[in-house]
Amino acid sequence: xxxxxxLILTSLLSALAxxxxxxxxxxxxxxxxxxxxxxxxxxxxxxxxIPLLQGGxxxxxxxxxxxxxxxxxxxxxxxxxxxxxQFFVLPYSDKDMGDIAAYFSAIKDPLFTPQK
Numbered sequence: 001x002x003x004x005x006x007l008i009l010t011s012l013l014s015a016l017a018x019x020x021x022x023x024x025x026x027x028x029x030x031x032x033x034x035x036x037x038x039x040x041x042x043x044x045x046x047x048x049x050i051p052l053l054q055g056g057x058x059x060x061x062x063x064x065x066x067x068x069x070x071x072x073x074x075x076x077x078x079x080x081x082x083x084x085x086q087f088f089v090l091p092y093s094d095k096d097m098g099d100i101a102a103y104f105s106a107i108k109d110p111l112f113t114p115q116k
Contacts, residue, residue: 031103046104062109068101
């Protein structure tokens with residue numbers, strides 16, 4: 001029993017160290033200021049699309065916060081490859097990226113926001 005618990009704990013710590021577990025919900029208000037870097041390509045409202053760039057540019061407004069955070073963390077650790085994104089996420093802490101993800105997910109966009 002102790003060995004299984006140790007194995008689970010080791011796996012969780014490893015996942016946290018590599019950024020494969022999303023952090024707690026971020027602060028959308030704090031994320032607005034931090035998202036200035038993102039505005040050039042994604043727009044400050046997260047709704048800009050630039051299809052001419054290789055692979056296009058994702059609309060971020062209204063996307064799931066945890067999916068956005070997972071993507072940002074994946075860029076940092078090289079599990080997701082895009083030279084510009086990998087460069088832009090370097091100065092941000094996990095908390096900063098959580099705030100940015102919260103900010104963009106709080107913006108309503110009919111493409112990602114379920115209609116009631």
